[in-house]
Amino acid sequence: MSGVTIDPRAAARARGRRGGRARAWWRAAGDAGLRKVLIGLALFVAVALLGPLLWGRDPDQVQLRAALLAPDLSHPFGTDEYGRDVLARFLSGARVSLLLGVSAVLGAAVVGLVLGAVSGFYGGFLDGLLNRFLDGLLAFPALVMGMSLALAMGPGALPAGLAVAITGVPWYARVVRSEVLSLKSRDFVAAQRALGASRRHILTRHIVPSVLGGVSVQASLGVAYAVLAIAGLGFLGLGVQPPTAEWGSMITEGRSYLTSGQWWISIIPGFGILILVSLSVALGEGLRDHLDPYGKARY
Amino acid sequence: MAKLVISRLLAALSVLFFASLIAFVLLRVSPGDPARQVLGPQASAQAVAELRSEMGLDQSLPQQYVTYVSDLVRGDLGTSWRTRVPVAEELSNRIPATIELAVTAMLLSIALAIPIGVLSAGRRRSIDRISRAGAIIGLGTPPFWLGLVLILVFFTWLGIAPAPFGRLDEGLAPPSEVTGFLLVDSLLAGDFAVFSNALAHLALPAITLALPLAAYLSRIVRRSTIDVYRLDYIRTARAKGAGERRVLFRHALPNALLPVLTLSTLYFGELLAGSLLVEAVFNWPGIGGWVAQSIVAQDFAPVQAVILMGALVYTTLSAMTDVLYGVADPRIRTART
Numbered sequence: 291m292s293g294v295t296i297d298p299r300a301a302a303r304a305r306g307r308r309g310g311r312a313r314a315w316w317r318a319a320g321d322a323g324l325r326k327v328l329i330g331l332a333l334f335v336a337v338a339l340l341g342p343l344l345w346g347r348d349p350d351q352v353q354l355r356a357a358l359l360a361p362d363l364s365h366p367f368g369t370d371e372y373g374r375d376v377l378a379r380f381l382s383g384a385r386v387s388l389l390l391g392v393s394a395v396l397g398a399a400v401v402g403l404v405l406g407a408v409s410g411f412y413g414g415f416l417d418g419l420l421n422r423f424l425d426g427l428l429a430f431p432a433l434v435m436g437m438s439l440a441l442a443m444g445p446g447a448l449p450a451g452l453a454v455a456i457t458g459v460p461w462y463a464r465v466v467r468s469e470v471l472s473l474k475s476r477d478f479v480a481a482q483r484a485l486g487a488s489r490r491h492i493l494t495r496h497i498v499p500s501v502l503g504g505v506s507v508q509a510s511l512g513v514a515y516a517v518l519a520i521a522g523l524g525f526l527g528l529g530v531q532p533p534t535a536e537w538g539s540m541i542t543e544g545r546s547y548l549t550s551g552q553w554w555i556s557i558i559p560g561f562g563i564l565i566l567v568s569l570s571v572a573l574g575e576g577l578r579d580h581l582d583p584y585g586k587a588r589y
Numbered sequence: 590m591a592k593l594v595i596s597r598l599l600a601a602l603s604v605l606f607f608a609s610l611i612a613f614v615l616l617r618v619s620p621g622d623p624a625r626q627v628l629g630p631q632a633s634a635q636a637v638a639e640l641r642s643e644m645g646l647d648q649s650l651p652q653q654y655v656t657y658v659s660d661l662v663r664g665d666l667g668t669s670w671r672t673r674v675p676v677a678e679e680l681s682n683r684i685p686a687t688i689e690l691a692v693t694a695m696l697l698s699i700a701l702a703i704p705i706g707v708l709s710a711g712r713r714r715s716i717d718r719i720s721r722a723g724a725i726i727g728l729g730t731p732p733f734w735l736g737l738v739l740i741l742v743f744f745t746w747l748g749i750a751p752a753p754f755g756r757l758d759e760g761l762a763p764p765s766e767v768t769g770f771l772l773v774d775s776l777l778a779g780d781f782a783v784f785s786n787a788l789a790h791l792a793l794p795a796i797t798l799a800l801p802l803a804a805y806l807s808r809i810v811r812r813s814t815i816d817v818y819r820l821d822y823i824r825t826a827r828a829k830g831a832g833e834r835r836v837l838f839r840h841a842l843p844n845a846l847l848p849v850l851t852l853s854t855l856y857f858g859e860l861l862a863g864s865l866l867v868e869a870v871f872n873w874p875g876i877g878g879w880v881a882q883s884i885v886a887q888d889f890a891p892v893q894a895v896i897l898m899g900a901l902v903y904t905t906l907s908a909m910t911d912v913l914y915g916v917a918d919p920r921i922r923t924a925r926t
Binding site for chain 2: 422423425426427428429430431432433434437438439440441442514518521522525526527528538541545548549551553556557559560563564565566567568569570571572575
């Protein structure tokens with residue numbers, strides 16, 4: 291990069307941008323709608339973590355004499371075909387969904403962030419190759435990847451989570467890459483270079499922090515997508531395996547009882563998915579208004 | 590323009606190559622032995638080894654891939670090891686059911702999303718709040734679960750929907766096959782009893798698939814309607830004395846709907862994936878149930894074919910969209926793709 295004119299204001303502007311970033315997070319925290327969503331999510335996490343302790347029933351305890359009981363005081367969500375308490379299973383299912391969904395998204399976000407940042411920042415042949423590969427991955431819906439992995443590794447929580455993580459990577463890489471490309475040509479990067487900063491320093495200390503807003507928007511939406519996909523795989527019998535209580539497989543287990551009137555086994559876990567996914571979508575939408583550099587202009 | 594088409598085509602081909610490679614490798618690293626699966630635990634080791642060589646499984650992975658691709662290029666999708674039926678034949682038998690369902694769902698969701706999106710783009714904040722909340726809940730609803738809820742309400746409780754098994758009531762003869770789409774074929778045959786029965790069977794699965802998509806699209810319609818209304822030509826139209834109705838239908842909507850159409854075509858692959866689950870819920874005789882069974886039986890060929898078909902649909906649609914955008918917008922034509 292020759293011919294860079296040193297602009298004394300650029301460094302100051304770069305500092306200002308940083309301040310702007312902090313302000314954006316702060317503003318997001320002050321958004322009333324977003325606060326409600328955060329409270330909802332906090333409640334959800336609390337229920338997932340504390341619920342099983344407070345309710346105290348064993349989600350896996352079989353009691354054939356108490357099979358298929360309708361919801362009442364001793365079993366608020368009823369019991370399933372083996373007489374297991376649906377509320378206890380619901381609560382431990384919340385843990386499974388939250389844990390698997392969040393860890394899959396974290397994995398995808400970190401890998402996507404690195405790939406996108408490297409390919410956007412260094413460009414060249416590597417960039418082209420990575421892009422083709424990631425576009426190829428993009429053609430796989432998480433569900434299809436989950437099926438293939440379940441076939442390759444045998445069904446379980448690990449292939450389901452891996453599938454969601456792998457198919458998530460291109461989304462983060464894309465967001466990060468396009469943002470890095472636009473940041474790269476900004477004055478503050480030129481200023482850093484002129485000041486003698488190494489490329490690695492610029493990338494890790496200046497560019498990566500700037501793309502975190504976009505990544506967190508994507509990640510909140512990603513949790514929604516992950517929870518849905520994992521439940522879908524569980525529903526097909528290709529995800530978390532019984533007897534572990536997982537919402538998707540609970541829905542399958544109760545399916546045959548729908549037409550005979552025992553609706554609670556299938557229908558109640560679905561509400562859990564609905565609530566968690568809706569909250570994550572709402573969080574992503576709310577964060578987007580504040581943190582996405584393209585803001586509301588994007589769909 | 591030709592340059593754009595060629596570069597898009599090359600990009601699409603390389604995506605397809607990577608997708609086929611990913612699918613191939615994934616399915617080959619599975620620990621089980623498909624030959625053993627076919628012959629059962631009683632078969633002798635020699636029989637298994639013979640079948641393995643017949644299937645080509647004793648070759649190295651790169652060799653198998655070359656064989657696979659050269660078969661593919663000649664239109665040979667392989668044969669199901671489980672049923673011994675050529676994959677192409679089974680696929681063409683099953684695909685109309687899936688397409689009929691997916692297209693109906695797509696049309697239904699667009700029909701829902703446009704009015705909802707336009708209304709929530711208007712001045713009434715309350716409508717927008719309700720539609721935003723509705724969209725978030727719609728996106729949060731697992732489609733397979735929604736299908737079960739609809740079955741519970743409309744079949745078990747109200748008794749107005751047909752039993753969730755297949756495309757027609759048992760005992761009803763399907764119309765002679767022209768397109769494979771029951772709605773079209775029954776109309777061509779003039780058989781209204783079959784038509785209404787097929788429609789009744791299609792209704793719940795189509796609604797199940799359509800609602801989450803409608804939730805998503807309605808927000809896009811809203812956003813792009815708002816964007817278009819800010820543009821100068823809308824002000825010009827108003828200044829020329831056009832009524833609000835004319836401004837909306839004649840000037841604003843055609844432009845506002847462009848991104849909606851793009852996104853809904855891109856979403857089609859996702860819709861097909863969703864139909865895997867929804868087909869399982871409604872016992873729909875499409876490709877969804879077939880793939881699920883093939884996976885359990887470690888039957889590679891059908892799974893590979895469906896993965897590849899999904900990638901093909903995805904790349905074709907996205908390449909087409911890019912080229913059509915190039916036609917519509919000269920700035921994209923010249924830009925580096």
